[in-house]
Amino acid sequence: MTTTGKRWMMSAIGQPLLQHSFELTAPAAGEATVEIAGCGVCHTDLGYYYDGVRTNHALPLALGHEISGRVVAAGSGAESWLGRAVIIPAVIPCGQCDLCRRGKGTICPNQKMPGNDIQGGFATHITVPTQGLCVVDESRLKQAGLSLADVAVVADAVTTPYQAVIQAGVRPGNLVVVNGVGGVGGYCAQIATALGATVVAIDVDPTKLASIAAVRGAAKTINAREVEPREMKRVVGAFATERGLSSKEWIIFECSGTAAGQQTAFGLLVHGATLAVVGFTMDKVEIRLSNLMAFHARALGNWGCVPELYPAALDLVLDGRIQLRDFVEQHPLDSINQVFEDVHARRLSRRAVLIP
């Protein structure tokens, strides 16, 4: 194992990220050092970098929380992890507290998020607790035609909507609406389809709608620019009728993370509906909250994904039920400043994964 790692550090909002070297010390008990295969660029990273959302760890800090790689050093009690290909959860709960024991690791007060609470994944190496690491079966990975770097995005873009879909209780025969089929929403649509739901995908970008239709992740696509917001419910309802699906109990995933998208999603409430709030925006929206009462509906927030659900989400990828390849593109980690700019300017239509 080399004794020096490299990280690309954020020192201030919008200032160029700079490469730093750091010493690779031996991991502590229960921890492992992972040689990073790839780290995905998420809009959360851009929020820290461009919008001044504060990281919990003081700057300078390496961002990045969608990480895959191989364990190259292990602390006491973690020796069995040595050499394994792994995905690091975007949010690593402590696994010990009362909340973790009740399956509520996403609100664990001791949780660590790389690139927020601890040094992140835009680096050659990262040291993390082994708690929650997800093993990647490399023979299945190869059969699926994927590289270890490709599955970095499982750590957030795939597992976050996976947990939202599980939490919402999606079942075969459900009508699911996914609003916003970009980085996270596209996988949300694919996951809901894989679990037997009939999916309506809504977006303002016809390219994204075409991509999700091409991998059979949606049974119907709607360009939100072509339908009046107040007509959207009628259009979805007509599709439900056409397919013999219920006019009640729709499950709506808001993945656009925009105020306009949240308005659209809230406007789709029907009796017994579930609205899953997956995307994030600082913007407020003006809504009739009482509609939740009048429709006996519910709105479920979702933060990350507990490590317990990672293996099942990864299975869908390795079984080919979720297509990753068309939604991911690799770039050298050295080009991080250019890639951040390109993602921010929405010049990339696929998720960027940075390769050290």
Added chain:
Amino acid sequence: MTTTGKRWMMSAIGQPLLQHSFELTAPAAGEATVEIAGCGVCHTDLGYYYDGVRTNHALPLALGHEISGRVVAAGSGAESWLGRAVIIPAVIPCGQCDLCRRGKGTICPNQKMPGNDIQGGFATHITVPTQGLCVVDESRLKQAGLSLADVAVVADAVTTPYQAVIQAGVRPGNLVVVNGVGGVGGYCAQIATALGATVVAIDVDPTKLASIAAVRGAAKTINAREVEPREMKRVVGAFATERGLSSKEWIIFECSGTAAGQQTAFGLLVHGATLAVVGFTMDKVEIRLSNLMAFHARALGNWGCVPELYPAALDLVLDGRIQLRDFVEQHPLDSINQVFEDVHARRLSRRAVLIP
């Protein structure tokens, strides 16, 4: 049995309610005619009468959906109900459809609400399906010092928050906040306390706060006029710390049915919180919906209560774990126009029950 009944009919918004006579025909198969003991006046009735909220049944219509009474005639197959003291559910699901069979009677498409879908309870008699009727044990009623008319309010004011409390999963040791402790919220606080939660009651009316404290329905009361909205979370948090309760997973019941109250309630979200939307207002509110995501919280709407839960809610009343007496006052049905005016002008501090 008499052959003629009387109803107080609404013919147009705000026009005096007028007494009409109607013929008591024999109930159809599976139906029963109930001689009404009392019918509570709910804000939903005022919404129809003053605010122009439309009833599903065309006018003229007798309003009223909080009904208790005695079965005086029964159709074929319903004979066993004859003579029984009963509470009529405010929302009567069909009991037969797929939704009803899955315990989702509140969104049953064939549900009937007296005073909305069918002739209501401001009358001497009403004919309803026996599906969902809740039997009242008259010896326990007497022991509790209550009359059959008193428990009319179980049909909405008690059971609606009861279902909301069950749906939210309130358990011993929970910190529960009830915002608005009037007709519905007061019972909500009492129910949550009865189930072992520690309840913080918030209202703008010191009389209501004193009443709920007097029956030990709340461990702490907060006058919302004396605390800045942005300070409210800190004040509740300090109380949680004082009692050794968690700073996460608060369960917040919004029962004020006002935009200001919904803002307050939404502002109390903490990690893993549940916000139960029990009160109704047509007004919209401006909120950061994404906070549900950031806190991994949820908002649960609640419409009425399925009949299956009525016996357990009534048990709490008959066991004295919910105090009704101090929150109910009886008035003659003949004074309905005056009582509507008094309730509308908020001149009554207790729930009015009209007695034929």
